[in-house]
Amino acid sequence: MPFVSNLLRSGTALAVIALAAQPAQAQTDDVGVEILQLLVDEGVIPLEKAQQLLDRAKKAAELRAQREAPKTSSTIDVPYVPEAVRNQIRDQVKAEVIAEAETKRWIAPNKMPGWLDRITLSGDFRLRYQANLFSDTNFPQFPDVNAIVQAGGSPRNDFPLLNSTINRYMLRYRARLGVEAKITDQVKVGFRLASGDNPGPVSTNETLGDFFQKDGIYIDRAFVELSPLEQVTLVGGRMPNPFVSTDMVWDTDINPEGVAAKLSYQFGEETLNTRLFLTGGWFPLQERELDPYDRNLVAGQAGVEFEPAEKLKLTVAGAYYDFRNVQGIRNAPDGSRLNDFTAPLFLSQGNSLFDLRTDGVTSLPGLASKFELVAGTGSIAYSGFGDIGVRLTGEYVHNIGFNRAEIAARRVGEPASVPPENYGYQVRLDVGHDKIAKLGDWQLGVGYKRIGTDAVLDIFTDSDFGLGGTDVKGYLIEGQLGVFTNTAIGVNWYSTKSINRAPFDVDVLQINLTSGF
Template sequence: MPQQKRNRWMGVAAALGAGALLSLSPAVVRAQNATLDDLLEKLKDKGVLSDDEYQSLKKAREEEQLEERDAHRRQAVKEAEQADAQAKAKEAEAKATKYDVNPGIKSLQLFGDVRLRYEARNATSTVPIAGISPATDAEGLDRWRYAVRVGIRGDLVDDWYYGLRLETGNNPRSTWATFGGNTTIQSANGGAGPSAKGGSAAIQLGQAYLGWRTTPWLSVQAGKMPNPLYTTPMVWDPDIAPEGIAERVNYKWGDHVELYANFMQMIYEEQAPDQTGNNVDLGFHKQDAWLYAWQLGGAYKFNQGTNVKAGLTYYQYQNRTNLNGFTGDGPPATTAAYFLSQNGINNLQILELPAEFNFPLFGFNARIFGDIAKNLDGGARAKAAGHNGVNEDSAYQIGVGYGNLGLVYGTVAKKGTWEVRTYWQRVEQFALDPNLTDSDFFEGRTNLQGVYLAGAYSFTDAIIGTLRWGYAQRINKQLGTGGSNPDLPGVNPVDDYRLLQVDLTWKF
């Protein structure tokens, strides 16, 4: 290699080496571009670099400068995004509610509702109403009411789950309190002034239960629990939370068939003391009243939104069924014996068959539903009441719902949705347990038949407005209307019954 060319490339190497040293120093990064450009210019002027070499190196340098600027820009954007994310995270952490949950709790859901209601109900009878002077054969209630239910539920570790709920109301079939209902300034004994606390507005324990999912298809729960049975208000008031033990089986067979079985052992009434005498032992005694329920059922899914469901339930009562013999007859009295005769659980062996068919209709959900029940011991129950040969031992319900199904009962809420629902119901005198039936429709009584109409609209995802109306008449004019309810307890028999309810509900 000629000496001149060798010297030229040695100069280029020296220049590039200087540039490399400069690039290693962060303190001179901003001066690096100008320095290298000056070096290349001087090397060209001294003849170390030819013009072609100079242009080639300059072009490469310019491309390198562009890449460096892009890299700096990307780095700056990344750092800005990271700083913004950190600032937002700190802000969210500062706003977040801080609480500590026991590690044994896997999940916790707050649920409940606050409800306001205007209600008017009235009933007429063929006999004077007990406790009212001067004598009259009609009684009505016109009142403003409120109810609160607040609870938590969720999963525990190792497939356990739980539920707790507090609520207003001391009636097992109602969580409602009445505006002014605890005011007693006009009573003979004086008492509480306007807007007094306590009474039906006092907070009660509505639910308290534990459950265990023993397998994917079997769960067992115990305590004061939501009703584990598939049923309707014809047989069970929705507010009742059975106390006892329940086992639930659910098995899916393919994509279309679902089989289920529900079993319940409900402590109906505690007997205290259980034993007396000289030989009282320790253990499980047999004096308490129990209600056993066995339910088998299934559902079939035809396609998305179209399905059918049904279940057959057998109810058996054990112990104390020979006490408080049911008659259901009036005229009413204010004695304990009369009220016991309205609520007796003797001679009850009930079969129930609720069912429903769900399908889409004109872009909304539709449901045809019904319930059939028969007391297999109804003849003996009628005979014990002094009505031998009377076969008033059956109950029926048939109805339709349309729209956002469940909105009328407040089980769902979505802004702008609505539901309309209606049913016809007939409950004969000796067909059902009058302590369990819906206390609103129709007054928790037997020997009544009538119609129920309801509509609901969801103003927001949490606020629901609901209108309900019902009308019922006595079936057998030779019999009373069994059952007692704190709303109109002195009316028996009920000849005509009307109920209007207008609700505003906040559901959460």
């Protein structure tokens, strides 16, 4: 009967619920067991089904009993930990793990890999406006001797001219990027790239105004430096200038190529913090496979640096520069060109020249003088005004290889030339901060130069003063002011006149924006 069947099924469900709700110990005597037995007897459910219901109910009761059982000695209590304490524990563990990871170079959060600690990057960018302002009384027919040399000679009656009368206004830039890697405590490697209009030895300026053509990049430095002893440094390659000098002998952009050795010994305070230094080097200037007279420079310098009083430092150095085989050799009278190779790779303006050619049709200039220079450089610096320093620098150079009679003999048969001179000097005063590092830092320099015709090689002297070269005298004013971190605005003014040649007077104005790292 449906009603009875429904009642019996309801009874089965109630029996199971009753079994699950009772304590495990009382379930064997529970009336629910009797109900299940009655249902089996009446044939409502099979015996197997009843046993399954009974086993399931017992397991549920046992699990509930375990949850409600009292704690024993093996029970572990986990106390409540406040959030602040949990954060403190977390931060402490994190710091300990990071410290060990950094020490063992597993990982360094927000840091470069360890090998980069030995690498130093540097660079700078300078944007410059430059005005070359020529005198109206300048001689208009100066031959552009560097252009003639670069062309391998020119017709005698149609040679290129140097601009000496038309003012020039330019926008230029200089960009440099360098890297130095400390391989070990005794070995360092340096490399630097720089911009430039040409691969010449001095200027790294790039002049804008070529219909947006891409600009060239040159290797400005590439050298290795060894320090086998604390007092000894050996350098090879294209290196920073190893000599103490001013820009009268060496333009500040010069990076000699060759090998050099530097020795230095530092005494203690009881001897005025005296430091003795000695530098020597050999520098190839021009190497040719079939030329038995390779051009090279052999140079040496000795000097001393000491502090006669607190915050007062004196530096004195004497140098010897022997530029070997740079003098030209005239070709044979038959008009041959076998000695054209003795022409220099580059020329500026000012040095005594003569014509290597004898054909009567073309001309190729060569250097008429030898260059064996003796230079004395000295400076006195005072740093007793806080961040402001004062430095007075002087340099005198004398070309002892100069021979007036020899120069005249090489010029036999040529038109009258500029009377040669073999000495030069410079005096300069600098005041201000050592470098422009922040807003308000400043530097100011004033100076006077007089560079005789053959006092130095004209291709290596300052390329800004008189637009480069020798046979020039005048004064200079340079200044710059920090406007941001490592960023400065500067103004330079060079006013120069020729000494012995035809009038060549020029004022050079430069306005710079420089930033570096």
